[in-house]
Amino acid sequence: MQRVIIHADLDAFYASVEQLDDPELRGKPVVVGGSPEGRGVVMAASYEARRFGIRSAMPMSRALRLCRNAVRVPPRFDRYVDVSREVMAIFRDVTPLVAPMSLDEAFLDTTEQMDGFDGPEALGRHLKEEVRKRTGLVLSVGIAANKLVAKIASDTGKPDGLVVVPPGTEAAFLAPLKVRALWGVGPKTEAVLHAAGFHTIGQLATAGPSHLERNLGSRGPWLYDMAHGIDDSSVSTDHERKSVGAENTFPRDLTDGPELRAELDRIAESVARRLEKSGFRARTIVLKLRYANFRTITRQSSRPLPIDGVSDISSAANALLDAAAKLGDRFRLIGIHATNLLPDEPDQIGLWAPTTGPERQTSVEPPGASR
DNA sequence: TCTGGGGTCCTAGGACCC
DNA sequence: TCTGGGGTCCTAGGACCC
Numbered sequence: 522m523q524r525v526i527i528h529a530d531l532d533a534f535y536a537s538v539e540q541l542d543d544p545e546l547r548g549k550p551v552v553v554g555g556s557p558e559g560r561g562v563v564m565a566a567s568y569e570a571r572r573f574g575i576r577s578a579m580p581m582s583r584a585l586r587l588c589r590n591a592v593r594v595p596p597r598f599d600r601y602v603d604v605s606r607e608v609m610a611i612f613r614d615v616t617p618l619v620a621p622m623s624l625d626e627a628f629l630d631t632t633e634q635m636d637g638f639d640g641p642e643a644l645g646r647h648l649k650e651e652v653r654k655r656t657g658l659v660l661s662v663g664i665a666a667n668k669l670v671a672k673i674a675s676d677t678g679k680p681d682g683l684v685v686v687p688p689g690t691e692a693a694f695l696a697p698l699k700v701r702a703l704w705g706v707g708p709k710t711e712a713v714l715h716a717a718g719f720h721t722i723g724q725l726a727t728a729g730p731s732h733l734e735r736n737l738g739s740r741g742p743w744l745y746d747m748a749h750g751i752d753d754s755s756v757s758t759d760h761e762r763k764s765v766g767a768e769n770t771f772p773r774d775l776t777d778g779p780e781l782r783a784e785l786d787r788i789a790e791s792v793a794r795r796l797e798k799s800g801f802r803a804r805t806i807v808l809k810l811r812y813a814n815f816r817t818i819t820r821q822s823s824r825p826l827p828i829d830g831v832s833d834i835s836s837a838a839n840a841l842l843d844a845a846a847k848l849g850d851r852f853r854l855i856g857i858h859a860t861n862l863l864p865d866e867p868d869q870i871g872l873w874a875p876t877t878g879p880e881r882q883t884s885v886e887p888p889g890a891s892r
Numbered sequence: 893t894c895t896g897g898g899g900t901c902c903t904a905g906g907a908c909c910c
Numbered sequence: 911t912c913t914g915g916g917g918t919c920c921t922a923g924g925a926c927c928c
Binding site: 559560582586623705739763765854856858 | 898
């Protein structure tokens with residue numbers, strides 16, 4: 522059966538919410554993000570701000586140089602989460618198959634809902650109208666037979682877009698676009714593709730699978746499928762969490778000392794709190810350090826039994842820092858990630874502890890002692 | 893110009909097991 | 911003599927996405 526997949530994406534989400542909540546900001550170049558003194562970056566820029574060349578992820582200091590009159594607004598994530606919930610609820614009024622990708626975008630599978638609408642475009646218009654009516658926000662929509670093409674379709678229509686790619690026209694739709702438009706092709710892969718002579722998706726589509734594999738290794742088959750608009754992945758509503766992390770960039774670099782250790786403990790608290798809230802415990806703690814020169818390292822330690830609470834996370838992270846930090850090292854960022862998650866079900870501990878716990882410990886033997 | 897914070901997935905080497 | 915094969919787990923780094 523021909524699938525109908527929608528990618529829905531709110532335009533300049535954080536900045537638009539700020540402009541909705543504060544009429545003073547409407548029509549002005551608004552930039553949401555951290556302060557330039559605190560080494561903040563742009564998290565969202567209104568379309569008025571984008572006219573000055575301001576883009577997401579740009580250092581705030583540079584953004585404010587590009588547009589002296591830009592209004593900087595610190596992010597209010599709690600508010601964005603609330604608005605996002607409203608929007609996702611609107612999507613779920615249309616179909617139960619909604620897969621949120623972030624606060625401001627989601628995939629919808631509306632294959633089974635088409636009877637109620639006069640074609641995919643009408644359904645897209647309905648979504649846009651409902652979102653505008655109930656939240657005031659502008660939604661861009663892409664509709665195609667799979668997620669890959671729907672996503673790229675909504676990207677090409679922004680802002681306030683509604684792009685439908687009929688089945689069978691995927692390759693023709695993609696052909697003129699730059700390879701960078703493909704999901705998963707970032708700056709590095711783009712450079713590799715350029716070096717291999719591929720600039721547009723159409724050029725990529727003319728290459729045979731074996732040629733792509735020779736030039737691009739294991740990514741070859743994947744790129745081949747994407748260039749031809751092939752994507753069989755489904756819109757999945759259940760997302761399993763894999764990690765919980767927190768990190769912080771300091772306004773000024775820090776050396777190891779009370780200030781850095783206090784920051785580490787603060788982050789440990791945040792991770793412990795969110796881990797507990799999400800109903801997981803972790804078997805692995807990852808310490809992340811970014812040096813003043815931007816080199817980034819990670820150090821991790823795993824345990825047979827899940828760690829439990831702030832003090833465990835904190836002591837694991839501090840031990841990793843003890844081992845990693847050398848005198849005179851200057852850091853701009855420190856972070857902790859908890860991975861190898863297990864559901865936090867106290868009842869289950871007795872069931873797995875005897876097998877995973879002691880068994881692993883007895884495996885620590887002198888070399889050659891076993892076998 | 894000077895580079896956030898939340899994530900996911902992949903690769904590659906090494907230890908270890910049977 | 912020159913050195914298995916399949917599998918899992920751990921660690922470190924990196925690309926990418928929003």
